Amino acid sequence: MTVVWVIAAVMITAAAAITMFRLLAGPSTLDRLVAVDTLIAVAMCGVGIWAAYSLDSTVTYGLTALALISFVGSVSVARFRVPDIKDGRGPR
Template structure:
C-alpha cells in the first residue's frame, strides 16, 4: 500500500490542472459575455473553482490552515451574488 499516497497525490494534481483549464474557459466566458448575467454566472463559477482549488491544495499539502479562508471567501461570494441578483430583479420589475 505504499503506492496509494503517490496515486492520491497524482489525482489531486490532475484535479488542479483540470480546474485551471476550466478556469481559463470561464475567464473567456467572463470576458466575452454576451450579457451581464452571463458574466455574473461566470464570476460565481470562477469563485467556486478558486475555492475548490484551495481545498484540493489543502488536501495535497495536508494542512487545514486554509479552511477559514475558504469559509470566508464562500460567504463573501454568496453575499455578492445574492446582492447583484436582487438588484437585477429590481430592474426587471419596473
Template sequence: MNVVWAISGAMLSVAIVLTLFRSLRGPTTLDRLVGIDTLVAMVICGLAVWVAATGDTTIVPAIVALSLVSFIGSISVARFRVRDDE
C-alpha cells in the first residue's frame, strides 16, 4: 500500500504545481479564483490521503473546517467580484 500512497502524493504534487501556475498566470480574477479554489481542494485531498495512510483521525476536523471556510470564501468572492476591464 505504500506505493499507492506515494503515487497519489506525487500526482497531487504535480496537480498543485500546475494549479499554482494557472493561478499565477490567469488573465482574469475569475481564473485566479478558480485556481485557488482548486488548490484548496487539492490540499484537502492531500490531507485526506495523509489520514488514510497514517490512520491519524485528528486531522479530520481540520479538513471539515477548511472545506467550510473555502466554500464560504468562494461564495463571497464570487458574489462581490468586480468585472475585469479588458
C-alpha cells in the first residue's frame, strides 16, 4: 500500500511543478488565473491524499475553507481584472 501513496505523492508533485511553470510563464493574466486555480486544486488534492494516508479527518475543514476562498478569489479576479494591452507595451 505504501507504493500507492508514493505514486500519489509523485503525481501531485509533478502536477504542482507543471502548474507552477504555467503560472510563471503564462502570457496573459487569464492564463495565470487558471494556473492559480489549478494550483489550489492540486493543493486540495494533496491535502485530501494526506487525510486518507494519515486517517485524520480534521484537515477536511481546511479543504472546505480553501475551496470557498479560492472560488470567491477566482470570481472576483475574473470580474475586476484589467484587460491585457495587445500592442506590446504591456500593462500600464
